[in-house]
Amino acid sequence: MAEKLAAVKGMNDILPPDSARWEWLEEKVRSLMGRYAYRNIRTPILEHTQLFVRGIGEVTDIVEKEMYSFADRSDKYGDNDQLTLRPENTASLVRAVNEHNMLYEGGKRLYYMGPMFRRERPQRGRYRQFHQIGAEALGFAGAETDAELILLAVALWKEIGLTDWRLEINSLGQPEERARHRAELIAHLENHADLLDEEAQRRLHSNPLRILDTKNPAMKAVVESAPRLIDFLGSQSLAHFEALKAILDANSVPWSVNHRLVRGLDYYNLTVFEFVTDRLGAQGTICAGGRYDYLVEQIGGKPAPAVGWALGVERVLELIKEQGTVVPMPVPDAYAVIPDAAALPLVMKTLQALREAGVSVQMHAAATSAGMGSMKSQFKKADSSGARFALIFGQAELDAGQVAVKPLRDGKADAAQAQLLQPLDDISSWAQVLRSGS
Structure with a gap:
């Protein structure tokens, strides 16, 4: 390896x-x-x-x-x-x-x-x-x-x-005002040279203003008693x-x-x-x-x-x-559950049409060459994806030109939110439901 x-x-x-x-x-x-x-x-x-x-x-x-x-x-x-x-x-x-x-x-x-x-x-x-x-x-x-x-x-x-x-x-x-302040500042710092740390000593003549921004507590008194730029x-x-x-x-x-x-x-x-x-x-x-x-x-x-x-x-x-600010995490509107890989051409055509209609869809894909996996495992992945709906492309639904839409989140147990069949040839009529979640 x-x-x-x-x-x-x-x-x-x-x-x-x-x-x-x-x-x-x-x-x-x-x-x-x-x-x-x-x-x-x-x-x-x-x-x-x-x-x-x-x-x-x-x-x-x-x-x-x-x-x-x-x-x-x-x-x-x-x-x-x-x-x-x-x-x-x-x-x-x-x-x-x-x-x-x-x-x-x-x-x-x-x-x-x-x-x-x-x-x-x-x-x-x-x-x-x-x-x-x-x-x-x-x-x-x-x-x-x-x-x-x-x-x-x-x-x-x-x-x-x-x-x-x-x-x-x-x-x-302005520069000329800072020049006058700089001269006074250097003179002040030179009078307290024994209290300056190594970094301040190095900057004393090249960049004395930066000394005022020191985080060294030992230099606090020197800095606080230094001439103030605003007075110039x-x-x-x-x-x-x-x-x-x-x-x-x-x-x-x-x-x-x-x-x-x-x-x-x-x-x-x-x-x-x-x-x-x-x-x-x-x-x-x-x-x-x-x-x-x-x-x-x-x-x-x-x-x-x-x-x-x-x-x-x-x-x-x-x-x-x-x-503790809550940042919204992106989740798909829907997750496509696909019992049989033979349906993939029609399924993927449908998913492309949904995406063009503004719906975010995550498709279940085979992890191995053995097949699409069981319905139970697919529903588990659908739930963990955070999607609001599962799209179930069962053979019976496809034969009828439909897809089953099952709510996965709030209200999924309500009778009014039970699994619905939607037509594959009129996606625009129900794509809005997937986008809005209701």
Whole structure:
């Protein structure tokens, strides 16, 4: 026997019935995005490494430690290059927008769904292949677009029944405001250098804002006494932040300002926000977003404002499970019980007609060459399938041009719900009964 192979560590199979939860969430997202006039975009999983170096930042943990990058081994086509499995999708989306001149005729609202890849320690709700859903609005500079994206996320939580979350917001201001704050922050941290951990020491001059986001309790006092970025913001930045708050308040969305909520890269500005839960341990952020007005130009396009968010699908589904939210599992409308394999040509013709009429039908199929199996075993499988009805293709029924329809669920013992005979030559007259269940 050949060696049994397993999936790569941190890259998981998604099997039924769990896959139904993914489909359910994806359908909710597609429907909601349509109502907000966001359109789907799909970018390659594989991109040039340089895209993420420029788009995420050379001094970030993602680029330094976590990306799956490799040299294209073949120069047959003249594209000897460093390639990377995408660790996030914003850079890819902006690259696509630039490459195809999508902002030529005005702003665009876009959304995506798909797998991302980071080499990090797998843990609850966080894997090496993980999945994100994101919404991005490019070409719009106002605080109302920031608010719209937050309201879109809130609407999604309502749609899927997610209740245990809180919204944290902050403003990063503009680059010149952050530069003044950065100088003061470095000076403050240098005055407490003996209290900084190794990671903070490494980031002190390359990315000091990220130090404010530390999870190290030993640095709590240093971080809390650090100068606050909001105190360095000018009137326009503050007005943008106040406009965002006013729209959230008008829509009864609760929020709190988290002065430690930052982004370490220069292309982020103004609004940043996160939806956080306490149910998933240390990995509490389920959705993060913000404005990145300088990224489009940094990746090679003409300057254009942009704002967006991304959520972790695994974390959201884990939270749904934690809350006990019931996700409907797909079941067939009917299960075809077939006593004699000789009837299969006519049976399968009938089932095809039912499916064309919108009925979901699962057909009993032989597990071995010995035959279709006993009626008892077929009814047992019909019951376990979750189908509402059994379609019994007995020889006597077929000779009369009929099929017996037997209820399997609620009311199946009632006289009014007894087994009925339905005509094979007029499927449309009774297909609705199978679809509706009554």
